[in-house]
Amino acid sequence: MLNALFGELSAVASHRGWPRAPVNAGTWRGIGEALREGKLDLLGEWGDAAAVHCALFEPATRKLQIATHEAGSGAAPSLAVFHPPALRLERAIADLFAIEMVGLPDRRPWLDHGRWPEPAPLAQQRAAATPAATGATPPARAIERPPYRFLPAEGPGLHQIPVGPVHAGIIEPGHFRFTASGETVVRLEERLGYTHKGIERLMAGQDLEPASRIAARLSGDSTVACSWAFVQAVEGALDFRPPPRAVWLRGVMAELERIANHLGDIGAICNDAAFAILHAECGILREAALRTCARAFGHRLMMDRIVPGGVAADLTHDGEEAIRALCGRLSSEFPELIELYDNTASLQDRTAGTGVVKPSLAAQFAAPGFVGRASGRAFDARVSLPYAPYDTAPVEMVVRQEGDVDARVWVRILEVERSISWLRTALTALPSGPVRLPSPATPATSVECTAMVEGFRGDILAYVRIGAGRIERCHLRDPSWFHWPLLEAAIEGNIVADFPLCNKSFNCSYSGHDL
Amino acid sequence: MRRRLFKNLLTEPCTEPLSPQAPGELETLGAELRGAVARRLGRSLAIREVDAGSCNACELEIHALNNAFYDIERFGIRFVASPRHADLLLVTGPVTLNMREALERTCAATPAPKWVVAVGDCAAGCGVFAGSYACVGAVSKVVPVDLVIRGCPPTPVQLLEGLLWLLRADGRAAADMA
Numbered sequence: 001m002l003n004a005l006f007g008e009l010s011a012v013a014s015h016r017g018w019p020r021a022p023v024n025a026g027t028w029r030g031i032g033e034a035l036r037e038g039k040l041d042l043l044g045e046w047g048d049a050a051a052v053h054c055a056l057f058e059p060a061t062r063k064l065q066i067a068t069h070e071a072g073s074g075a076a077p078s079l080a081v082f083h084p085p086a087l088r089l090e091r092a093i094a095d096l097f098a099i100e101m102v103g104l105p106d107r108r109p110w111l112d113h114g115r116w117p118e119p120a121p122l123a124q125q126r127a128a129a130t131p132a133a134t135g136a137t138p139p140a141r142a143i144e145r146p147p148y149r150f151l152p153a154e155g156p157g158l159h160q161i162p163v164g165p166v167h168a169g170i171i172e173p174g175h176f177r178f179t180a181s182g183e184t185v186v187r188l189e190e191r192l193g194y195t196h197k198g199i200e201r202l203m204a205g206q207d208l209e210p211a212s213r214i215a216a217r218l219s220g221d222s223t224v225a226c227s228w229a230f231v232q233a234v235e236g237a238l239d240f241r242p243p244p245r246a247v248w249l250r251g252v253m254a255e256l257e258r259i260a261n262h263l264g265d266i267g268a269i270c271n272d273a274a275f276a277i278l279h280a281e282c283g284i285l286r287e288a289a290l291r292t293c294a295r296a297f298g299h300r301l302m303m304d305r306i307v308p309g310g311v312a313a314d315l316t317h318d319g320e321e322a323i324r325a326l327c328g329r330l331s332s333e334f335p336e337l338i339e340l341y342d343n344t345a346s347l348q349d350r351t352a353g354t355g356v357v358k359p360s361l362a363a364q365f366a367a368p369g370f371v372g373r374a375s376g377r378a379f380d381a382r383v384s385l386p387y388a389p390y391d392t393a394p395v396e397m398v399v400r401q402e403g404d405v406d407a408r409v410w411v412r413i414l415e416v417e418r419s420i421s422w423l424r425t426a427l428t429a430l431p432s433g434p435v436r437l438p439s440p441a442t443p444a445t446s447v448e449c450t451a452m453v454e455g456f457r458g459d460i461l462a463y464v465r466i467g468a469g470r471i472e473r474c475h476l477r478d479p480s481w482f483h484w485p486l487l488e489a490a491i492e493g494n495i496v497a498d499f500p501l502c503n504k505s506f507n508c509s510y511s512g513h514d515l
Numbered sequence: 516m517r518r519r520l521f522k523n524l525l526t527e528p529c530t531e532p533l534s535p536q537a538p539g540e541l542e543t544l545g546a547e548l549r550g551a552v553a554r555r556l557g558r559s560l561a562i563r564e565v566d567a568g569s570c571n572a573c574e575l576e577i578h579a580l581n582n583a584f585y586d587i588e589r590f591g592i593r594f595v596a597s598p599r600h601a602d603l604l605l606v607t608g609p610v611t612l613n614m615r616e617a618l619e620r621t622c623a624a625t626p627a628p629k630w631v632v633a634v635g636d637c638a639a640g641c642g643v644f645a646g647s648y649a650c651v652g653a654v655s656k657v658v659p660v661d662l663v664i665r666g667c668p669p670t671p672v673q674l675l676e677g678l679l680w681l682l683r684a685d686g687r688a689a690a691d692m693a
Contacts, residue, residue, distance in 0.1 A: 113613045116612055116648055116649055117612075117648055118648065166598075166617050168596035168597070169594075169596070170577050170578050171566070172571055172574065173566050173567075173568075194611065194613045195566070195568040195611055195613070195614065196649050197568055197609060197611055197644045197649050197650055198648050198649035198650065199647075201648065202644060214643050214644075217570040217642075217643055217644075219571055220569070220570035220571040220572025220573070220574075220575060221571050221575055223570075223572065264578075277516065277519070280583055283579075283583060284529055284582065286582070287579060287583075287584050300576070300670060301575065301668070303572065336519065340516055340519060343516075344516065509571065510571070511568075
């Protein structure tokens with residue numbers, strides 16, 4: 001399919017790695033149709049100065065392609081018309097760039113709550129890129145915005161339950177609007193954007209180092225994966241190869257991050273089913289993992305340890321021993337907890353058959369990470385689009401078909417086990433040598449690259465364009481963009497009381513999504 | 516499960532007076548904290564956490580306060596689900612414009628006497644998000660703040676230390692007034 005669409009087109013020379021090609025309206029439409037027919041996966045869609053890009057993946061050939069449609073006139077055709085997963089991405093593009101996505105089925109604002117000092121905060125970039133274009137000036141902000149229209153759900157006996165943005169637990173803010181018929185959820189609609197920090201405009205014009213610090217804070221629980229995706233795109237654009245030891249250490253950090261998050265979430269899911277003992281036990285193992293990270297890399301969450309050019313700190317012998325000890329402890333204690341999870345009928349009663357994501361829906365949304373893999377989508381960036389060090393030390397992908405809370409828990413359980421054995425391999429294979437090299441001088445002309453890294457939640461896509469040593473455009477697409485809509489689908493027909501359970505089994509990021 | 520429970524009965528709790536890095540540190544903190552809380556609020560401190568746009572790293576470490584190592588509840592401190600039940604707001608993040616009103620309203624819904632603690636570098640002064648069109652910046656620009664606990668993110672021990680400092684400072688002021 002990619003060949004048929006892009007075979008004749010020439011890729012942009014300044015884009016390194018996977019090809020990026022400008023396309024005309026006809027090909028763009030062809031992309032939309034291929035997405036609708038399920039021949040391609042949409043891995044991201046983002047705005048730019050006078051353009052809209054989308055990242056496409058062809059499962060059959062495992063090829064990735066970026067397509068660009070110009071939007072100099074302030075408009076571009078919508079892909080969401082063909083492919084609903086693009087909907088929120090395009091609403092965000094319209095909010096940030098004032099690019100009209102022609103045909104967009106849902107024109108409500110998404111990230112813009114009418115509170116920013118100026119609308120379309122990234123539109124100046126567009127205006128600067130196309131000085132001659134008419135309509136490049138963003139429309140003046142309306143003084144009064146009509147209240148956000150939630151989608152209707154009508155019928156006798158239905159009632160609404162508004163939740164958030166401040167939630168009851170220690171979690172991120174977002175608004176959920178439930179419509180319920182008695183105990184059963186008829187519709188859940190999410191309203192997000194509360195944690196929008198303006199990351200994309202903040203990144204533009206930054207030097208590489210400060211920009212990587214911002215990337216590390218896209219989503220704090222995935223700080224390693226976010227940094228890695230960003231840095232990989234930067235290094236790809238600059239055609240720079242980080243030292244081998246640094247590459248392996250990045251992998252070690254990423255697997256430690258995966259283990260810590262999976263452990264925390266497995267426990268938290270059990271807690272939401274009122275099974276506190278596993279929460280306590282998993283909490284202990286998670287804390288052990290975080291302390292190991294602190295000992296090995298100097299920070300419990302390993303924030304800012306992955307930097308352009310390598311990693312910030314080398315792993316000492318002591319750190320290596322700490323990781324080995326953690327692997328040993330997990331191997332002896334974790335299976336016992338899993339046995340407990342598996343043998344507790346009252347817990348299984350809550351998780352099995354709850355919050356089902358149908359495989360067809362997971363495939364349509366190209367559901368990243370464990371959400372997709374629990375619903376039969378065999379995609380893991382470490383395997384499907386392998387990058388160093390996973391190209392030489394592969395991980396085994398875990399796939400389940402059931403798509404319920406239980407399947408998501410099992411995928412994560414098995415991934416913890418695979419990560420432990422991967423860490424053992426990595427510590428044996430760890431090459432010696434420097435861990436950081438000075439980044440090469442950046443060329444005067446713009447260079448760009450798209451990279452993809454598998455975080456604990458799923459694949460993080462990073463598009464970076466660098467000009468004269470500074471970030472011109474950086475877009476980081478958190479996996480949660482494609483998880484949130486699936487959560488709405490998963491809860492339908494379940495009881496309200498099972499929402500925390502379903503929600504935790506997804507554990508979507510608010511910050512990563514809101515940018 | 517019985518096997519596990521039985522095993523746990525026979526092993527030492529992992530709750531720390533015995534942090535290998537700083538022996539006894541947490542226990543001392545806890546004892547002092549309990550005293551201060553007792554003076555001011557009787558025997559409990561109820562905390563409502565408010566994420567005003569953080570990256571979630573601060574939340575992870577605040578969560579850790581509940582794990583078996585730190586077990587914050589043994590000091591009479593617990594996290595509650597509503598600001599109306601809270602004595603203290605623990606606020607994180609660079610206060611995004613989209614969260615500003617929610618923060619103000621949460622603060623208004625918290626009955627006096629109340630404290631506000633800004634947690635993390637973002638809540639302290641906008642952190643790496645300084646200069647963004649979408650952030651107000653320090654929490655103190657929106658609601659009065661009694662204490663700032665810095666860090667990106669602060670560790671659970673730093674969080675405990677910070678809470679103690681606030682309560683001790685306040686307790687002292689109350690004693691002076693008396």
